[in-house]
Amino acid sequence: xxxxxxxxxxxxxxxxxxxxxxxxxxxxxxxxxxxxxxxxxxxxxxxxxxxxxxxxxxxxxxxxxxxxxxxxxxxxxxxxxxxxxxxxxxxxxxxxxxxxxxxxxxxxxxxxxxxxxxxxxxxxxxxxxxxxxxxxxxxxxxxxxxxxxxxxxxxxxxxxxxxxxxxxxxxxxxxxxxxxxxxxxxxxxxxxxxxxxxxxxxxxxxxxxxxxxxxxxxxxxxxxxxxxxxxxxxxxxxxxxxxxxxxxxxxxxxxxxxxxxxxxxxxxxxxxxxxxxxxxxxxxxxxxxxxxxxxxxxxxxxxxxxxxxxxxxxxxxxxxxxxxxxxxxxxxxxxxxxxxxxxxxxxxxxxxxxxxxxxxxxxxxxxxxxxxxxxxxxxxxxxxxxxxxxxxxxxxxxxxxxxxxxxxxxxxxxxxxxxxxxxxxxxxxxxxxxxxxxxxxxxxxxxxxxxxxxxxxxxxxxxxxxxxxxxxxxxxxxxxxxxxxxxxxxxxxxxxxxxxxxxxxxxxxxxxxxxxxxxxxxxxxxxxxxxxxxxxxxxxxxxxxxxxxxxxxxxxxxxxxxxxxxxxxxxxxxxxxxxxxxxxxxxxxxxxxxxxxxxxxxxxxxxxxxxxxxxxxxxxxxxxxx
Numbered sequence: 123x124x125x126x127x128x129x130x131x132x133x134x135x136x137x138x139x140x141x142x143x144x145x146x147x148x149x150x151x152x153x154x155x156x157x158x159x160x161x162x163x164x165x166x167x168x169x170x171x172x173x174x175x176x177x178x179x180x181x182x183x184x185x186x187x188x189x190x191x192x193x194x195x196x197x198x199x200x201x202x203x204x205x206x207x208x209x210x211x212x213x214x215x216x217x218x219x220x221x222x223x224x225x226x227x228x229x230x231x232x233x234x235x236x237x238x239x240x241x242x243x244x245x246x247x248x249x250x251x252x253x254x255x256x257x258x259x260x261x262x263x264x265x266x267x268x269x270x271x272x273x274x275x276x277x278x279x280x281x282x283x284x285x286x287x288x289x290x291x292x293x294x295x296x297x298x299x300x301x302x303x304x305x306x307x308x309x310x311x312x313x314x315x316x317x318x319x320x321x322x323x324x325x326x327x328x329x330x331x332x333x334x335x336x337x338x339x340x341x342x343x344x345x346x347x348x349x350x351x352x353x354x355x356x357x358x359x360x361x362x363x364x365x366x367x368x369x370x371x372x373x374x375x376x377x378x379x380x381x382x383x384x385x386x387x388x389x390x391x392x393x394x395x396x397x398x399x400x401x402x403x404x405x406x407x408x409x410x411x412x413x414x415x416x417x418x419x420x421x422x423x424x425x426x427x428x429x430x431x432x433x434x435x436x437x438x439x440x441x442x443x444x445x446x447x448x449x450x451x452x453x454x455x456x457x458x459x460x461x462x463x464x465x466x467x468x469x470x471x472x473x474x475x476x477x478x479x480x481x482x483x484x485x486x487x488x489x490x491x492x493x494x495x496x497x498x499x500x501x502x503x504x505x506x507x508x509x510x511x512x513x514x515x516x517x518x519x520x521x522x523x524x525x526x527x528x529x530x531x532x533x534x535x536x537x538x539x540x541x542x543x544x545x546x547x548x549x550x551x552x553x554x555x556x557x558x559x560x561x562x563x564x565x566x567x568x569x570x571x572x573x574x575x576x577x578x579x580x581x582x583x584x585x586x587x588x589x590x591x592x593x594x595x596x597x598x599x600x601x602x603x604x605x606x607x608x609x610x611x612x613x614x615x616x617x618x619x620x621x622x623x624x625x626x627x628x629x630x631x632x633x634x635x636x637x638x639x640x641x642x643x644x645x646x647x648x649x650x651x652x653x654x655x656x657x658x659x660x661x662x663x664x665x666x667x668x669x670x671x672x673x674x675x676x677x678x679x680x681x682x683x684x685x686x687x688x689x690x691x692x693x694x695x696x697x698x699x700x701x702x703x704x705x706x707x708x709x710x711x712x713x714x715x716x717x718x719x720x721x722x723x724x725x726x727x728x729x730x731x732x733x734x735x736x737x738x739x740x741x742x743x744x745x746x747x748x
Contacts, residue, residue, distance in 0.1 A: 126150060126284055127210070129192060145185060149210070149224070149242060150253070158245035158253055159222055175238065191226045191237060220244065232361055240310055333403075348513055355520065359499055362527070366492055369534065373485055378543060380478055387471060391554055396463055397562055401457060408450060411576065415443055418580075425587075429594075439583060446576055452571055456565060463558060470551060475546060477515060484537060491530055500524060 130148040135141070144164050151157035163171070168181045179187050191206070196205035209225040225239045245253065422439055502523065505516055 125151060125210075128209075131189065133185065143181075143295065145181075147188075147240065147242070155254055155257065156250060158250055159242035159469060160245055160249065161240055161242045163240075169714065171240075175239075186239065195226065199351070203229070239628060252398060324484070344513070345510070348517070351517075351520070355502070359503075360674065362495075366496075369445065370489075372491065372538070376485065377482075379545070381547075384386070384475075386548075387475065391468075391472065393555070394468060397464060397559070398461075400562070400566070401461060404457065404566075405454075407573075408454060411450060412447075412572075418443060420437070442579065446579065449572060449576075453475075456568075460558075460562060467551070467558060469556060474544070474548060478586075480542060481537070488530070488534060488537060493531075495527060495530065528669075640680060 129152045130150070132148075133147045134144045134146050142164065145168070147161040149157070149159040163180050168184060171177065172179075177184070179385065185374070193206045193210070194206045195204075195584050198206045205228060207227045207229060209227055210222055211225060212220050212222045214220040221244065222242045224242055226237045228235045228237060328394075502520065504515075505512070505519075508516075678724065690734050
């Protein structure tokens with residue numbers, strides 16, 4: 123069975139004859155006054171209990187831990203399966219004054235663990251009497267406290283009753299006064315309102331007569347105005363018919379302009395297709411040029427196997443070929459950009475065609491609206507012949523129709539403005555197409571100039587190879603003597619002390635012959651052109667028209683014979699970005715100033731880029747006024 127048990131825990135300090143502390147625990151039941159069990163634990167008893175049950179707490183901390191266990195049992199008592207239980211076990215079948223053990227048990231699905239078990243003794247008759255006497259004493263004290271509280275509450279309630287009765291009497295008197303005042307006020311108000319009603323009725327009769335007279339006058343005026351408005355509407359109808367004719371004529375003109383624009387657009391599309399075909403042909407030409415470059419590389423590799431001494435010079439030629447390839451790649455990138463621009467223009471043209479179609483549809487809608495308005499006007503004319511009773515409704519309908527006509531006129535004006543704007547946009551697109559065609563032509567011209575430069579470079583390479591072969595044959599037959607090359611140049615001397623075992627090119631020797639003159643002229647303060655200088659024009663590889671317009675088509679460049687320029691020192695007519703010296707590059711020999719004389723360049727340069735004769739002592743700026 124289950125019981126609600128009260129547990130009292132007290133610490134008793136006894137000083138006679140020896141100072142000691144005892145823990146007294148008492149079990150009682152509020153419903154059964156004879157239920158009493160006691161337990162007194164001294165420090166010695168706690169030590170034995172600690173050793174028996176394996177407790178880890180001292181005597182001072184044991185009461186608080188015991189209280190904590192009891193609180194956990196109280197928290198779990200409302201649950202169906204509580205975790206902590208407080209068991210009171212007796213050996214007898216009933217609690218009949220026999221010793222009892224109190225166990226604090228923790229329930230698990232595996233085992234019931236007893237944290238603490240205390241043995242309680244039943245109370246004797248003297249202890250029960252003492253306990254009952256204490257209970258009676260407590261109850262009497264509670265009774266006295268409650269009686270005092272009741273007496274105080276009765277006094278407070280009597281005072282409140284007297285106060286409320288007085289306030290009720292005063293409020294009833296005030297109510298009587300207010301009722302009398304309200305009755306007098308209502309009678310006065312009824313008298314005033316009756317007088318005001320009579321006066322207002324008289325005024326209303328007078329106003330009614332005046333309004334009737336005014337209504338008759340207004341009726342006559344409205345009839346006259348109605349007749350005038352009918353005449354004005356007839357005049358407006360005639361004007362609207364004239365405007366309608368003008369609008370139809372404008373519509374036909376707009377249709378003709380749209381057809382012309384479509385024809386122009388078809389012509390522009392044909393031109394774009396032609397431009398695409400030309401771009402495809404240019405690509406094919408580029409592929410042929412690439413194939414030629416590969417064949418030349420194969421020839422260079424064959425020459426390397428035959429002539430071991432000229433390996434270094436052949437590598438230089440390969441570098442020149444790669445640079446020409448870079449130039450070709452740049453031109454191909456320009457072509458791709460132009461193709462993208464043409465595609466964008468085509469998309470823009472398609473958008474314009476869609477807008478023109480939408481405008482034509484809107485014009486058809488406007489014509490349908492005009493026809494509807496004409497039908498509405500005819501119905502209005504038939505309604506005007508009806509009786510005078512429907513005049514007010516007809517005026518309202520006419521006002522609505524006028525607003526609709528104004529809106530339609532505004533819409534027609536807006537459509538005309540939009541057509542003008544579209545015509546302007548078509549003109550702008552035509553101008554843009556013309557500019558793109560001009561850019562395509564300029565790019566073609568640039569490609570032609572690039573092809574001329576490439577052919578010129580190939581010819582120069584073949585001439586240099588022929589000159590080198592002649593030099594090698596002359597050196598073998600001459601037996602170390604200084605002969606003359608086919609172009610009137612001395613043979614290549616060898617320098618054993620410098621560590622160069624292979625023969626030096628005749629161009630290098632020619633530069634060494636001109637070196638003393640250069641050293642002499644360095645002391646002169648004024649700038650005098652040095653021996654071996656040549657003036658020639660460099661073709662500009664520029665893609666933008668702004669650069670072509672700003673810069674001149676040909677620039678003069680002086681190629682001096684200083685020894686510092688013997689290793690790839692001259693730019694040979696190309697821009698600096700295509701002829702920058704790389705870290706892993708090999709110095710170039712064999713293309714000096716004498717091989718690039720004006721006699722060799724004249725057949726490959728355009729008419730504007732022919733070299734000019736320059737007198738000694740005149741600066742280069744004299745030939746360039748810009």
